[in-house]
Amino acid sequence: MTLDVKDMELAETAVVIDYFYSSSIEQLDLMGIDPTRLPTRPVWSSLFKSLYETPITERAALLVTWRLDGRPIGFSSCDRIVFGNRAHMHLHITDPELRGRGLGTECVRRSIDLYFQRLQLKQLFCEPNAYNVAPNRALQKAGFRYLKTYKTVPGPMNYHQAVTRWMIER
Template sequence: MEVMSKQTATEPILSVRRIQLEDIPPIVNYWTSASDAHLERMGSDKTKLPNATQFQTDLQHIYDTPDQEAKTFYSIWLVNNQAIGFSSLKNIAYGESGEMHLHIWNGDFRGKGYGPRLFCLSVLDFYKRFKLKKLKCEPRASNPLPNRMLQKIGFPLIDSFVGASSEISLVVELNRYDLPIGIAERYLANVRPPVIQE
């Protein structure tokens, strides 16, 4: 399943798809080469990161796992079919819920306005692929980029609390956003170019 946005003369094609084997090296590189400052901004604990070999093994397992059995899933973000980042879905309870994370590994594509549309495309894919009833996202409260993006889309801030958002996270202040599918659909319907699903 691939979800896409329509191209115009000035706008690229944005799409998301399931992780493929060729995506594993750039994901591993994103984490293993991240600066201490970048990890700190995200709230990631460098001491909890697996080494590159273990990361590759873990991602291969995620790739091999059928959707109905998955606890973690990666939605790859593409601009004109070039992979630029991903949204991971963790703690998946099939037919119930999951927790979203987002990362753009190619810094050249940050600040271009692609993030909100790609994030919403992943939201739609996750709801449909895993038959979810609800989704949430818990970025570090002091990390401005994901918080601004989620607020721009219109996702409601539900709570702020101290905790760890994943198995590789520091214990920090987090913001919890609810991610209703209707808000993602409405955002995509109102952006230009219009978004289509194929």
């Protein structure tokens, strides 16, 4: 079993779009996603194309792909990037059959290393839906420190919800 975590290439970003559009209403709700706020596929593709044309020091986001034995099993993304300082990460195991097996924790650990190196970070935050147990466990096991639970609208695709704020520093 070979696990590979690396920068996502532009050609691979369809995995992100397909993941959200193929997720059930229940899965989207667990992530705090409002399906009516998803960008259309063409708009999302265009946003990714523009993102990948931007130098890494100025990017609004950085995406990482997770592969197991050569096949994609998930991804992570970072946004709210202040290069050389801090960013916020997101994590997704796209294959439902692989959830709950500890792979997310190892993928998160490797993603942390990549984010700190590529973005020259001092702090990395993650704020999953407070009721979504799996990412909260994975973050804790990967070395993140619990900061607080509070209500907010975490991003443009989300509704108002309780989130758990985690942080890791280096």
